[in-house]
Amino acid sequence: MDLLEQFSNIKFYLLGSYPQGEIGGLLLNIILAVLTICLSFWFGVLLGYSRLSCRLYIKLPCMAYIETVRATPLIMIIFWIYFFLPYIAGTNITVFWSAVASLCIYAAAYQAEIVRAGIIAVPKGQLEAALSTGMSRYRAMRHVILPQAFRIMVPSFLSFFVSLFKDTSTVFIIGVIELTQAGIIISQREPNKMYAAYVCMGLGFWIVSFSISQLARRLEKRIGIFDLESYRPDACRDEFMLLPKKKVTGEETGPDMSCRSADSR
Amino acid sequence: MMITGVKVTLILLAATTVTSLTLGTVIAIMRISRIKILRVLGTLYVEIFRNIPGLFWILFFYFVFPDILPWGLGAKLNAYLHYPIVAGILGLTVDNASYVSDILRSGRLAIPHGQREAAISTGLSRVQQYLHVLLPQMFRVTLPPLGTRMVHNFKNTSLCMAIAAPELTWATQNIESLTFRGIEATTIATLFYIFLAGIMVSMIILLEKWWKIDVSSMSQSKA
Known part of the structure; x- marks a missing residue:
């Protein structure tokens, strides 16, 4: 009975104050991660592809962006977006969207690197063959290189998703009530439930990211991406x-x- | 305030790099050992610590850890002025060590089998095998991912601001709230992070050249 009492806030950890108020808790972490990965994927493809361009005026800005973002801690990006975007742009955005924006900026750089690595990993003969059949560069990329590159990218993509999911805990710093913030709130409001709060936080993150990584492992085996030698186009x-x-x-x-x-x- | 921040960040960086490399190596060896209990323990460690964010571990070591400790050690820790830094080091270490051990384990798998056999046939003991033959090669093979991980760890030191460890990010927030000169402080801090990450990357590249890593020849000899 005492134990049940300890975990009485479980709904707050999972959903936040959802029916009465905003969505929060673990669900918000998942929403943030999925939203970010969907939005930043396109930027990532664009950036990663542009970085491979032979035109310097396309390549250099992309390189600068990727390297800068990758060398900056996520917290710094969050601060920039949350505190200083209103100064500079003169507009106010909600906490949730500034969290999504900063996570997107962060994720796009990493995804660009994944895309670049995937494109490089496709054997060079593929592009040459596609070009020699008279395809334009764009069509060769679109129909020959990218489909193969995406297959190679799947594992690193999924592992990045896991790490992004864990990184969504960082946005608690600007007061988004996701799982970490929920745990902190509860453990400060009711100090006798501190252990329960930390158990919930840990378990929540662990269950989700463990199941994603397990899924990734299984998918990797099924696709068998690593044996490019036995790769069958059909x-x-x-x-x-x-x-x-x-x-x-x-x-x-x-x-x-x-x-x-x-x-x- | 900024300078203290830089100092604390550097302290965090140096301490966590050393401790997480050590702990990671120990766990990597546990995971590839022949004793089953050690293997299971090592795998358990990695699975637990890799799937929970580092921020959680930092908070855990700051708020919960002193509570669990017996004999009133916790009260002493809480009274200790620099406990946030210590807790940050502990949290970052356990988080980073799981990644390091995973990287090192994959490095062990990349070493050709003959190396181990040669070490046995020259009469080295198991400890000597690891110290003189296997570990140096493990580090050499895995240097690039290990370096990336260390840069990541460096960026993660900024998470310690959550427990008010007076490092660089915390200092910028403090400056912002005291003087409203947040933009200047944050710009300087961001530049510092980029600068130091650049230095780390170039150091790793230099080290790679210095050790003359040739991964392709490695995989050939394996086949």
Whole structure:
């Protein structure tokens, strides 16, 4: 009974004061992490690809951005966004969105590095082959290189997601009531429940990130990304990769022809 | 205030680098040992500490740890003026050590089997094998990821502001609240972080060159 009393705030840890007030607790951590990863993914792809560009005026700013952000602690980025963006831009944004913005800035740089590593890891012959079939650079990237690169990226992507999820605990510093902040609030308000608060905090983070990393491990095994030697293009679902196969089976109607006829219409 | 902050950050950095490397090495050796209990304990440590944020551990060592300690040690710790720094060092160490041990373990797997056999055949004891043959190679192979981890650890020292350890980030916040000159202070602090991270990275690159790491030849000899 005493133990149950200790954990009576469990709803506050999981959901915050949700039905009455704002969403908080562990759910907010998950929302922040998912939102950030969805938003920053596109910036990451853009930055990572631009960093590989041979044009200096594209490459250098991207490099500068990535290296600067990667060398700055997340707390510093959060402070910049939360305290000084209102000074500079003259607008006020809510705590939640400034947390999302700073996490996005932080995550984009790391994702850019993951994307860059993934693109580099695709064998060089792939790009050469794609270019020699007459594809434009953009189409070669879009249909040949990036699908393969994304497969290579999956493990590092997931492990970054775990670390991002843990990093969402940092935003408690600006008063977002996520799990860490909830635990601190409870342990200060009711000091006799301090142990329970820390157990809840630890368990909450542990369960979520452990299950994601376990999922990642299983996914890694299933995709078998690391053996590029045995990489079979026909296993890839992208239709463009199926092209040579179709040409062998159906001789008169290759997808290339249909493309052209669609154009003339 | 700023200078004290820089000093404390440097102290945190130096202390956690040394302690987490030591603890990480011990746990890595535990995880690759033949004794099952040690292996299980090591794996348990890594799984627990890797999946909970470092911030939690810092808070834990500051608020909860003195409470658990027996014989009134906790009260003494709480009375100790610099306890936030100590708690920060402890929290960062246990967090970082789990990563270090994971990196080192993968380094052990990258060392060709013949090295161990050669060490046994020259009559080295197990301790000597580790000290003279395996550990130096483990560090050499894993230097790049280890370096990245150390830079990460350096950035994580800023989390210690949560427990009011007077390090650089805390100092900037303090300056902001005392003098409202937050932008200047934060700019200087950010520049300092970038500068020091740059120094760390270039040191690691120099070390790599100095040790002449050639990972490709390593994997070839393994095959």
